Amino acid sequence: MQEAKQHFSELIRAVQADGPQFVTKHGEQVAVVLDILDYRRMRGAELVDFKDFLASAPDLSVLEIERSTAPAREVDFE
Numbered sequence: 001m002q003e004a005k006q007h008f009s010e011l012i013r014a015v016q017a018d019g020p021q022f023v024t025k026h027g028e029q030v031a032v033v034l035d036i037l038d039y040r041r042m043r044g045a046e047l048v049d050f051k052d053f054l055a056s057a058p059d060l061s062v063l064e065i066e067r068s069t070a071p072a073r074e075v076d077f078e
Helices: 002-006 008-018 036-043 050-055
Strands: 021-025 028-033
Touching: 008 021, 008 028
Parallel strands: none
Antiparallel strands: 021 028
8 A cells, every 4th residue: 555655646557558456455455446437337327427416306396395384383391
């Protein structure tokens, strides 16, 4: 991990040129760094921008929502 931190830009270049790169800690694989396109393919869907996600919500103004006009109930606090 320390080497990955020190050579992060080289790690990213290796990912783009050679594919996924494994990161080890004390000789044990703990993470994998992969190209964003590979990640998106694995997820099976494109990541959607949050603003676009909200804009794609259905128009709720067409719903007919009725609310009671009765006053709220009283609550006794003892």
